[in-house]
Amino acid sequence: MSTENRNMKMLIAYDGTHYSGWQKQKNDRTIQGEIECCLKRMTREEISLHGAGRTDAGVHADAMCAHFLTRSVLSVTELQRGLNSMLSGAIRIITVEETDLDFHARFHAKGKLYHYSLYCGKIQPPRSRQYLLHVPLPLDLNSIHSCLAIIEGTHDFSSFENSGSRDKTILSGRGAIRTIHSAKLTADRADAFVFQFTGDGFLRNMIRNLVGTLIEVGRGRLSSKEFKAILKARDRSLAGRTAPPHGLCLKEVFY
Amino acid sequence: MSTENRNMKMLIAYDGTHYSGWQKQKNDRTIQGEIECCLKRMTREEISLHGAGRTDAGVHADAMCAHFLTRSVLSVTELQRGLNSMLSGAIRIITVEETDLDFHARFHAKGKLYHYSLYCGKIQPPRSRQYLLHVPLPLDLNSIHSCLAIIEGTHDFSSFENSGSRDKTILSGRGAIRTIHSAKLTADRADAFVFQFTGDGFLRNMIRNLVGTLIEVGRGRLSSKEFKAILKARDRSLAGRTAPPHGLCLKEVFY
Structure with missing residues (x-):
């Protein structure tokens, strides 16, 4: 039974050169896929990362916004440091903050x-x-x-x-x-x-x-x-x- | 019998990230090795490219100077265009000019x-x-x-x-x-x-x-x-x- 009680909002920068875009794919390296993989290792939960949109293969971002729900008690600093230590330098977590449970990175983007x-x-x-x-x-x-x-x-x-x-x-x-x-x-x-x-x-x-x-x-x-x-x-x-x-x-x- | 009668001077820019430095090596991709390989294909001669110095693996250049002797009758424009069309975008020939036969990119560098x-x-x-x-x-x-x-x-x-x-x-x-x-x-x-x-x-x-x-x-x-x-x-x-x-x-x- 899922009882996620925290909503974490992140700003993410990436060099899209060697990635098949944002959206998770079975056999290709993607930004969403790499970050979800690290979040799963850190939280031992099945995390779904929701981005504000999808960027295509080869497209870059200075500040993609994304959110995920979690039961983890890790602090925002622990999440940011942990992700940045596990991820390639091609993906950097710029900020992590806890936000309202109903915030949605895609639906609320203006x-x-x-x-x-x-x-x-x-x-x-x-x-x-x-x-x-x-x-x-x-x-x-x-x-x-x-x-x-x-x-x-x-x-x-x-x-x-x-x-x-x-x-x-x-x-x-x-x-x-x-x-x-x-x-x-x-x-x-x-x-x-x-x-x-x-x-x-x-x-x-x-x-x-x-x-x-x-x-x-x-x-x-x-x-x-x-x-x-x-x-x-x-x-x-x-x-x-x-x-x-x-x-x-x-x-x-x-x- | 070698009768090189032209000395060509080039300025070369490169992103050294994926190269094992300037100097030619048997089993590794190097800047000198890549350019010599293209010059041989264009001139059908055994070209030796002399750089002003050697940069290490991973080091970049905006304007490495190098020279080579040749019997080729290709124009400086043909040489530049030919090289830039064959080389990876990580290496660009910025200029090619014909210079004095005794010019040496390394020995004459001040x-x-x-x-x-x-x-x-x-x-x-x-x-x-x-x-x-x-x-x-x-x-x-x-x-x-x-x-x-x-x-x-x-x-x-x-x-x-x-x-x-x-x-x-x-x-x-x-x-x-x-x-x-x-x-x-x-x-x-x-x-x-x-x-x-x-x-x-x-x-x-x-x-x-x-x-x-x-x-x-x-x-x-x-x-x-x-x-x-x-x-x-x-x-x-x-x-x-x-x-x-x-x-x-x-x-x-x-x-």
């Missing part, structure tokens, strides 16, 4: 901030190759900014949703409609850029599809007018390619 | 700049774990700066030299005496620091031994007076531990 990072110089520095997408071409930033302004607001993002299971538990009713509070492009340096998207939720591969299409705009292969038409068409076949996962990072989950 | 990077926050961000040494402790920066001032100048650095083959071809005569033009510690952020060493040459593991000992000073385990005594003693057994390789990066070679 929004998320994602970054997608590009390097536009001629030769990509080796040490950033797993964290920045290399686009060795000049980009038309004005056209990209026009498209980012189009993205902001509430839209049906079907054109930027990959096929695959949509999470029916909380998103039913609103279909592919999402609200993007902010879509920006900032320059780290003259040749390094970061797309920043804040929204109430994101469809499967939505940011990577947006970025892949925005790069087409930046290269002059699509106009901002065509970009707007693609968004309105609600047809995935019109948008650009899915940008690879390694430029993407979950920066924050809002509650 | 000095080098190395950086050693530390992260002193509580939890190390996963994506920097292979590039910054994690020292999760407050460091006494004033004491470290005092020691860096002691290091600058011409000294016998025997106390900071690891055993192993010293390069006799160019260093004979001066033993373990080296001139450090500049030894600095700069702060990237409040919790990230970079040691910067410029000198006419460095003994085997010298920077890693200096950094390991300077960290002991920063932690209050050694005083700057004791540090000075260690330098003067010319006895390796007195200095601190060798800092791990992953914080170290060859930034520039001077000619």
Whole structure:
């Protein structure tokens, strides 16, 4: 009989390079799988870790939020130290806190901030190759900014949703409609850029599809007018390619 | 009969994480070995690549200089593009240029700049774990700066030299005496620091031994007076531990 009486909330950073994404899988190393495995060893309970969302294989996070219910009497410090000592350095538990029993990392998430990072110089520095997408071409930033302004607001993002299971538990009713509070492009340096998207939720591969299409705009292969038409068409076949996962990072989950 | 009539000079960046250092080895992946292998395929010659120095396993470079003699008629652009298309993204050829036939990357090097990077926050961000040494402790920066001032100048650095083959071809005569033009510690952020060493040459593991000992000073385990005594003693057994390789990066070679 389960009588979990504590709810533990964690912030987790990870380098997704060598993981098959967040969600537990039978035969692959995943972030959820690795952390659950350590929690089971520490608590001797069958722990279910609930993340605020699922990141794909190769996607990184600076602050994924997750919670789990437990009967363990371990302190938050013991849990954090124990996990960080058992886990690979590719996964770090940033904080652990005890929270209300009804807190749910996924159901209560009000929004998320994602970054997608590009390097536009001629030769990509080796040490950033797993964290920045290399686009060795000049980009038309004005056209990209026009498209980012189009993205902001509430839209049906079907054109930027990959096929695959949509999470029916909380998103039913609103279909592919999402609200993007902010879509920006900032320059780290003259040749390094970061797309920043804040929204109430994101469809499967939505940011990577947006970025892949925005790069087409930046290269002059699509106009901002065509970009707007693609968004309105609600047809995935019109948008650009899915940008690879390694430029993407979950920066924050809002509650 | 060899009739090489071109001397090609290259600047090379690499992420040393998954390599057994610069120098070619029979059974291990090395930077020199990988590049020579590609050059042989491109030129169908037995190419010898001469680096400005040898970096240890796990050490990185932003601009290692190297040269090779060849009879190939490939242009510098063809060489650079060909190498970068064959090599892993962990190794990038930044520039290729044709230079004087008597230029030698090692013998003509007048000095080098190395950086050693530390992260002193509580939890190390996963994506920097292979590039910054994690020292999760407050460091006494004033004491470290005092020691860096002691290091600058011409000294016998025997106390900071690891055993192993010293390069006799160019260093004979001066033993373990080296001139450090500049030894600095700069702060990237409040919790990230970079040691910067410029000198006419460095003994085997010298920077890693200096950094390991300077960290002991920063932690209050050694005083700057004791540090000075260690330098003067010319006895390796007195200095601190060798800092791990992953914080170290060859930034520039001077000619």
